[in-house]
Amino acid sequence: MNILIAYFSYTGHTKGIARQIQALTGGDLFEIRPAIPYPQDYDTAERQGRRETRDGYHPPLAEPSPDLSGYDALLLGTPNWFNTAAPPVATFLAENDFGGKPIALFCTNGGGGLGHIPADVKALRRDAKLLDSLNLYEDGGAGAKAKIADWLKKNGLM
Numbered sequence: 550m551n552i553l554i555a556y557f558s559y560t561g562h563t564k565g566i567a568r569q570i571q572a573l574t575g576g577d578l579f580e581i582r583p584a585i586p587y588p589q590d591y592d593t594a595e596r597q598g599r600r601e602t603r604d605g606y607h608p609p610l611a612e613p614s615p616d617l618s619g620y621d622a623l624l625l626g627t628p629n630w631f632n633t634a635a636p637p638v639a640t641f642l643a644e645n646d647f648g649g650k651p652i653a654l655f656c657t658n659g660g661g662g663l664g665h666i667p668a669d670v671k672a673l674r675r676d677a678k679l680l681d682s683l684n685l686y687e688d689g690g691a692g693a694k695a696k697i698a699d700w701l702k703k704n705g706l707m
C-alpha cells in the first residue's frame with residue numbers, strides 16, 4: 550500500500566509524530582509549509598494563527614503538493630490550533646482532490662484533544678473518506694509509538 554504522510558508543524562511535535570509514522574509504514578513524508586513561515590516568536594504566531602483560523606484564511610503554500618494519484622491513503626497531520634486544523638493544512642485540503650481515498654488524521658494538541666478538527670476537515674472536503682483519528686498530547690510522550698501502531702492497525706494501514 551502506498552501511503553503519503555503530509556503534515557504541518559510549527560514547534561516540531563507533529564513533525565516528530567509524522568517521522569514515527571514514516572518509520573512504521575515506510576510511507577512518503579511531505580511537510581506542508583506556508584510560503585511565508587509563521588513568525589518565530591510564539592505569541593506573535595499565536596495571534597496570527599488566531600486571526601487566520603477565525604477568518605478561515607488559507608495561506609499560500611511554499612511547494613505544490615505531490616501527485617496524489619499514486620497513493621492509496623493519506624495520513625494528514627496537524628497541530629490543534631484553536632480547536633481546528635492549522636491554516637496551511639486547510640489550504641492543502643482545499644487545493645487537493647483525493648477522489649474519495651481514505652484519509653486518517655493525526656493531531657497533536659496542548660490539552661484540547663481533537664477539538665472539531667475531523668468535522669472541519671469533512672466540511673472542507675466532502676469527498677473525504679475519514680478513518681479513525683489519532684490524538685496525542687504535545688509530542689505524545691513515551692507511549693506515542695504504541696498508540697501510533699494501534700491506530701495504524703485499527704485503520705488497516707500496518
Ligand SMILES: Cc1cc2nc3c(=O)[nH]c(=O)nc-3n(C[C@H](O)[C@H](O)[C@H](O)COP(=O)(O)O)c2cc1C
Nearest residue numbers: 558559560561562563598628631632657659660661
Ligand atoms: C497558534 C496556536 C494555537 C493553539 N491552539 C490550541 C488549542 O486550541 N488547543 C490545544 O489543545 N492546543 C493548542 N495549541 C497547542 C498545540 O496544538 C500543541 O502544542 C501542538 O502539539 C503543537 O504541534 P507542533 O509542535 O507540531 O506545532 C496551539 C498552538 C499554537 C501555536
